[in-house]
Amino acid sequence: MHTKLTYKINGCLFKVHNSLEKIWNENIYEMACQMELQAQNLQAECQKEFDVFYFDQRVGHYKIDILVENTVIIELKAVQEVLPLHKAQLISYLKGYNKPVGILANFGERSLSHRTFANKFDQKNALKDTYDFAKVQIKEKHKIKDLLDIANRILVTLGAGYLAQIYRRAFYYELKLSKIEFSVKKEVEANYLDQYIGSKEVNFFIVGDLLLSVVAVQELNSVILSKFVAYIKYLECNRGLIFNFNALHLDYRYFDN
Numbered sequence: 001m002h003t004k005l006t007y008k009i010n011g012c013l014f015k016v017h018n019s020l021e022k023i024w025n026e027n028i029y030e031m032a033c034q035m036e037l038q039a040q041n042l043q044a045e046c047q048k049e050f051d052v053f054y055f056d057q058r059v060g061h062y063k064i065d066i067l068v069e070n071t072v073i074i075e076l077k078a079v080q081e082v083l084p085l086h087k088a089q090l091i092s093y094l095k096g097y098n099k100p101v102g103i104l105a106n107f108g109e110r111s112l113s114h115r116t117f118a119n120k121f122d123q124k125n126a127l128k129d130t131y132d133f134a135k136v137q138i139k140e141k142h143k144i145k146d147l148l149d150i151a152n153r154i155l156v157t158l159g160a161g162y163l164a165q166i167y168r169r170a171f172y173y174e175l176k177l178s179k180i181e182f183s184v185k186k187e188v189e190a191n192y193l194d195q196y197i198g199s200k201e202v203n204f205f206i207v208g209d210l211l212l213s214v215v216a217v218q219e220l221n222s223v224i225l226s227k228f229v230a231y232i233k234y235l236e237c238n239r240g241l242i243f244n245f246n247a248l249h250l251d252y253r254y255f256d257n
Contacts, residue, residue, distance in 0.1 A: 002071060002101050005042075006116050009068055012036040013105050017112040026078045029107045030065055033074065043069050050097045052166050054158060059169035062162055064093050073102040082106045082113055085160055088127060088248055092159025094119035095126045126159025131250050138254055144241055147212065150174045151243045152250045160246055164216040167245040168203060171214050175205065182207045185235065204231070209238040216246040220253055229255060 016032045030046055037044035048067040052060050066074040075090040082104065090102045099119060106113040131152040133145060141148075154170045175182050185204040190197050205212040211232045217224060220242065232240040232255060240255040 001118050005069060005072060006101060006103060008040060008042065009037065009072060009074065009103060010114055012040055012042075013074075013103075013114055014112055017107055020107070022078070022108055022110070024078065024107070026065070026076050026107075029076050029078060033066060033076065037066070037068060052096050052158070052162060054154065054170040054173060057170070057173045059158075059173065060163070060166040062093070062096065062166065064097065067099070071100060073097065073099050075102060075104050077104070077106040078108040079106060080108055082109075082115075084248060085246070087115070087117070088159055089161030090117055091119075092126045092161045095159060096162075125156045127156045127248065129156045131156075139256070143239075144210075144254060146178065146180065147207070147241060148250065148252070150178065151245075151252065155245055155247070155250060158245075160248060162216065162245070164203075164214060164245070167216060167243075168214045171205065171212075171243075175207075180207060182212075185211075188231070188234070202231070204235075206235070206237065211235055211237040211240045213240070213242040215242065215244050217244055218246065220244050220251065225253055228253075232257075 012033060016029060016036055020029065020032060034044045034046050045067045046065065047063045049061050049063050051058055052062050064073050065076045068074060073090065073093055075093065077086055087104060090104050094102045094117065101119065102117045104115050104117065129152070133148065136148065150171065154167055154174065158167065158170060183206045185202055185206055187199050188202050189199045213228055215224070228240060228242050238257050242253050244251040
């Protein structure tokens, strides 16, 4: 599909790599690639924005690295190794932007790494659904079954690679649709000796006695988790559930006091 166009694009990518080597950040390669593509009389738009929909609900917008001839999405990396998550991100963008072809190019390796992906329009979901509630090993897991189901549906439908706020809006939509009672916590106040001394913005859902957080980070490391536990205590919730959508499979931690 679009073989001639992708062949020409790959030639431009190789030319940029051979000229600049592997010492730059992604933005430098992005600018150089746009210049070379345009020099080859190809329409190339950087940071092209598109609306992201979760089913029929608009949940935000996102920007792709380069769009060529309104057809091919180029996702640029400058990393030591291309990971499965990087591939999943490009597939998500193809689905979200409804474009037929994408190229994942990595300038961080010794030689240019590039791979072409076709958008399989007959494939409904961006990610393969491997979630199995029966295999969840959490005491009283039935208490969070609905939330786990919602999170998995969002991840599989949208795919990985978007900002946290997009997944958060999808979660809001799902909670409303399922008629689960919840509230949104946008601000936390600091009080000391019964006096207000400041506040900070947060993005939490409160479902009964459970504090729910939606993030999109490289990993749920000890710093993120310890801070979330502190929020659970500070907001006087009994339980906490944090989902990370920057993942190939459902990634979460559950805390039950």
